[in-house]
Amino acid sequence: MAYSALYRRLRPRSFADVVGQGHIVRTLKNQITTGRISHAYLFCGTRGTGKTTTALIFAKAVNCLSPKDGDPCGECAACHAVERGGGFNVIEIDAASNNGVENIRDIREEVKYPPAEGKTKTYIIDEVHMLSASAFNALLKTLEEPPPGVIFILATTDPQKIPGTVHSRCQRFDFKRVSVADMTEAVARYLTSEGIDFEMDAVRHAARIADGSMRDVLSILDQCASFYMGERITLDKVMDITGSVDAAVLSRLALALSKGAAAEYLLIIEDILQGGRDAHQVVSELIAHLRNLLIISTAGGSAGKLLDASDEGLAELRKTASELTPSLLTRYITVLSELTAKMRYAGNPRILLEAACIGLAEPVILATKDTKDTKKTIKPENISDKAAEEPVDKIINGWGAFLSSFGAVERNMLAEAKPERGPSGILRIVCGNAAIYDFLKRKREEISAKLAERFGEPVRVEIVPASGD
Numbered sequence: 001m002a003y004s005a006l007y008r009r010l011r012p013r014s015f016a017d018v019v020g021q022g023h024i025v026r027t028l029k030n031q032i033t034t035g036r037i038s039h040a041y042l043f044c045g046t047r048g049t050g051k052t053t054t055a056l057i058f059a060k061a062v063n064c065l066s067p068k069d070g071d072p073c074g075e076c077a078a079c080h081a082v083e084r085g086g087g088f089n090v091i092e093i094d095a096a097s098n099n100g101v102e103n104i105r106d107i108r109e110e111v112k113y114p115p116a117e118g119k120t121k122t123y124i125i126d127e128v129h130m131l132s133a134s135a136f137n138a139l140l141k142t143l144e145e146p147p148p149g150v151i152f153i154l155a156t157t158d159p160q161k162i163p164g165t166v167h168s169r170c171q172r173f174d175f176k177r178v179s180v181a182d183m184t185e186a187v188a189r190y191l192t193s194e195g196i197d198f199e200m201d202a203v204r205h206a207a208r209i210a211d212g213s214m215r216d217v218l219s220i221l222d223q224c225a226s227f228y229m230g231e232r233i234t235l236d237k238v239m240d241i242t243g244s245v246d247a248a249v250l251s252r253l254a255l256a257l258s259k260g261a262a263a264e265y266l267l268i269i270e271d272i273l274q275g276g277r278d279a280h281q282v283v284s285e286l287i288a289h290l291r292n293l294l295i296i297s298t299a300g301g302s303a304g305k306l307l308d309a310s311d312e313g314l315a316e317l318r319k320t321a322s323e324l325t326p327s328l329l330t331r332y333i334t335v336l337s338e339l340t341a342k343m344r345y346a347g348n349p350r351i352l353l354e355a356a357c358i359g360l361a362e363p364v365i366l367a368t369k370d371t372k373d374t375k376k377t378i379k380p381e382n383i384s385d386k387a388a389e390e391p392v393d394k395i396i397n398g399w400g401a402f403l404s405s406f407g408a409v410e411r412n413m414l415a416e417a418k419p420e421r422g423p424s425g426i427l428r429i430v431c432g433n434a435a436i437y438d439f440l441k442r443k444r445e446e447i448s449a450k451l452a453e454r455f456g457e458p459v460r461v462e463i464v465p466a467s468g469d
């Protein structure tokens with residue numbers, strides 16, 4: 001299948017295509033037009049907000065033979081070299097896998113020599129917070145005596161971990177989570193230019209779930225497009241792929257709870273879970289839905305601005321909200337938020353969900369019972385006691401429960417992959433298709449950190465594509 005991930009194919013090539021980071025783009029373009037370029041930058045922000053993309057465009061622009069208003073022309077030999085990824089002037093380093101002092105020493109040796117071609121050499125160090133202490137020291141020495149014609153762009157999701165000495169030598173830019181509106185607009189434009197047919201609500205829903213990350217929204221739509229080859233991308237399909245629950249069903253659930261209609265709400269829960277939804281995700285979606293209802297009932301006319309919903313969606317929410325009081329909604333949100341923390345370690349999250357709903361419908365019982373439940377359910381039940389078991393086996397056996405510690409998108413992607421025992425204690429995560437592989441590869445560090453946290457031992461993780469894909 002000749003198919004490449006949307007986010008790679010649609011990677012912005014000029015500053016104008018970077019979504020939702022207008023403040024940063026403006027400053028960088030100004031620096032290029034005026035020639036006041038710093039020798040070190042620190043790009044901070046959550047994943048998928050455009051840090052490396054912006055770094056690449058900037059690197060291209062500083063070497064471009066005929067930049068236009070701060071943007072790279074995209075036509076000259078220097079621009080082409082960067083786009084092909086084979087240029088000598090732009091070096092991308094992933095600090096997650098090259099975090100030792102020797103990697104930085106190599107760079108220090110290299111930068112002594114002037115750029116082989118073009119004006120400037122740019123080093124983009126991704127996930128720079130992963131560098132070891134000695135590597136940071138080596139990097140600091142280079143930053144203290146910057147060699148001419150060299151620019152460092154350090155990108156990180158965790159600026160707190162950057163030593164103050166390094167931090168103070170860099171010009172810092174903070175990348176914001178991309179708003180649902182900005183993301184929806186950009187993605188709709190992309191899909192249209194690609195000739196992919198879609199429903200606006202489908203894109204909006206994917207954007208909402210992606211929570212500020214362009215990469216995630218494109219991953220969701222990618223999965224949708226590859227799963228339903230050539231078909232229109234609809235809200236139903238996106239909900240299927242992301243395991244989301246229909247807003248109308250969530251409204252019915254909230255109303256049934258408010259009426260104390262046990263038979264009705266238990267049946268609704270049964271229906272949702274029968275459809276293969278995960279209890280943990282159902283609760284987070286229910287909380288998000290209740291929040292929408294609360295905003296509608298308290299913010300009046302401005303609610304439309306605070307919620308990313310279509311007009312029909314807003315009308316539906318208004319109708320439901322009119323039957324519920326703000327204090328009731330607040331209580332539901334509080335209790336369910338506590339529930340999500342408990343569910344993380346629960347052996348049977350479904351029972352917890354049902355019990356919480358019964359408690360919500362009968363406030364008096366809840367007040368006395370809730371305190372007792374906490375102690376029992378918070379204990380991690382899926383962690384094996386067998387000390388002799390290899391860490392990898394332990395992980396594979398507890399895989400299903402482990403997935404519940406991730407957000408919706410990651411969890412669904414991981415559920416499509418298969419954990420396997422690799423050579424010498426490596427955990428292999430085998431991915432069924434290219435979109436999942438691309439996505440999980442980016443998450444390798446996060447996955448191994450969560451594994452260490454949950455299973456108490458560090459384990460090496462490898463993301464591999466399924467053979468023959």
Ligand SMILES: [Zn+2]
Nearest residue numbers: 064073076079
């Ligand atoms: Zn150019």
